[in-house]
Amino acid sequence: MGRPPCCDKVGVKKGPWTPEEDIILVSYIQEHGPGNWRSVPTNTGLLRCSKSCRLRWTNYLRPGIKRGNFTDHEEKMIIHLQALLGNRWAAIASYLPQRTDNDIKNYWNTHLKKKLKKLHTGLDDHNQDGFSASQPISKGQWERRLQTDIHMAKRALCEALSLDKPSQLPESNPFDGYHPYTRPYQASIYASNAENIARLLENWNKNSPKSVQKNNSQNTQNSSNNLVIANGSSPSTEGATTPDAFDSLLSFNSPTSDVSQSVSVDETANLTPEMNLVQDESKADLETQVPLTFLEKWLFEDGATQGQDVDLINNMSLEDNPGYF
DNA sequence: AAATCTTTCAACCGCGTGGCC
DNA sequence: TGGCCACGCGGTTGAAAGATT
Numbered sequence: 001m002g003r004p005p006c007c008d009k010v011g012v013k014k015g016p017w018t019p020e021e022d023i024i025l026v027s028y029i030q031e032h033g034p035g036n037w038r039s040v041p042t043n044t045g046l047l048r049c050s051k052s053c054r055l056r057w058t059n060y061l062r063p064g065i066k067r068g069n070f071t072d073h074e075e076k077m078i079i080h081l082q083a084l085l086g087n088r089w090a091a092i093a094s095y096l097p098q099r100t101d102n103d104i105k106n107y108w109n110t111h112l113k114k115k116l117k118k119l120h121t122g123l124d125d126h127n128q129d130g131f132s133a134s135q136p137i138s139k140g141q142w143e144r145r146l147q148t149d150i151h152m153a154k155r156a157l158c159e160a161l162s163l164d165k166p167s168q169l170p171e172s173n174p175f176d177g178y179h180p181y182t183r184p185y186q187a188s189i190y191a192s193n194a195e196n197i198a199r200l201l202e203n204w205n206k207n208s209p210k211s212v213q214k215n216n217s218q219n220t221q222n223s224s225n226n227l228v229i230a231n232g233s234s235p236s237t238e239g240a241t242t243p244d245a246f247d248s249l250l251s252f253n254s255p256t257s258d259v260s261q262s263v264s265v266d267e268t269a270n271l272t273p274e275m276n277l278v279q280d281e282s283k284a285d286l287e288t289q290v291p292l293t294f295l296e297k298w299l300f301e302d303g304a305t306q307g308q309d310v311d312l313i314n315n316m317s318l319e320d321n322p323g324y325f
Numbered sequence: 326a327a328a329t330c331t332t333t334c335a336a337c338c339g340c341g342t343g344g345c346c
Numbered sequence: 347t348g349g350c351c352a353c354g355c356g357g358t359t360g361a362a363a364g365a366t367t
Contacts, residue, residue, distance in 0.1 A: 035353090036352090038353090054353075055336065055337080088356085089356065101354095105356070329365100334360100336361100339357090340356090341354090345351085345352105346348105346351105
């Protein structure tokens with residue numbers, strides 16, 4: 001009964017990926033680009049199902065992924081975006097381009113949920129839970145609650161932003177510079193990381209698999225980190241995540257710097273076909289983000305106009321924008 | 326030092342959706 | 347129009363690591 005498995009279970013390997021498998025997958029994607037996952041296992045000889053390959057790539061091997069500790073900024077953004085969007089981790093992740101939805105989801109479940117719970121139990125017994133995962137509510141309540149949620153989220157987000165930037169509220173959209181639409185920014189990351197993968201592959205060819213395996217006794221985590229370590233902007237510093245670098249990338253702390261401008265034409269012009277494909281992939285992501293620009297505008301365009309939220313919500317007719325909720 | 330408990334996070338599973346025929 | 351297929355998403359699981367007793 002039920003849906004047949006996505007792939008033949010017989011002979012399909014499960015569990016943690018080995019460095020060897022990572023290399024095979026990365027080199028294949030480098031050559032053919034991401035996509036057509038169905039054919040990846042057969043073409044690479046990997047004993048993995050297509051889903052597993054895609055997941056491994058998107059959550060771990062894909063260039064531009066930042067791992068390790070979340071910065072305060074990221075934390076706040078996740079909290080507020082979760083309040084806004086609910087458990088739409090992919091949508092939330094689109095605002096944190098260096099984080100995967102899986103990462104964010106895990107972080108929410110393991111850290112932020114507890115944090116917020118603590119916070120709320122620390123407060124009065126009033127039902128201050130502004131977050132979506134709560135008891136069932138009626139439709140009318142849901143609508144009122146949604147309005148409250150959005151209002152609270154908007155205020156909290158503005159507060160968070162002003163906390164991080166005590167001297168100034170962003171004149172422009174604070175998402176500038178790392179908004180998923182800002183493709184040149186992504187391109188620079190992908191470009192640098194694609195080079196790393198190439199370098200890694202070169203080293204892989206030089207070294208015997210055994211030696212690699214030895215280096216990766218900590219299973220796959222190290223191996224995939226290695227992919228980026230060669231970069232110089234290594235996430236191996238993740239223990240002490242580099243908020244400065246990250247913030248500057250995101251332009252949070254320097255509203256005048258436009259990251260999209262910081263990428264030279266050469267950099268984007270020198271993209272390999274693989275990089276372009278990666279860009280194409282990110283392009284596909286962008287399409288799912290279109291509705292969010294509306295929220296962005298609303299959140300940041302007129303931060304001072306609190307109290308107009310109800311009007312705005314009224315304007316945001318569910319019929320006109322069915323995808324928003 | 327060993328046993329037990331807790332936390333973390335990579336990976337899996339099943340469902341929804343959109344594209345193609 | 348309906349069925350099939352591939353992909354993406356969110357919830358869940360379980361092994362490993364870390365903390366505590």
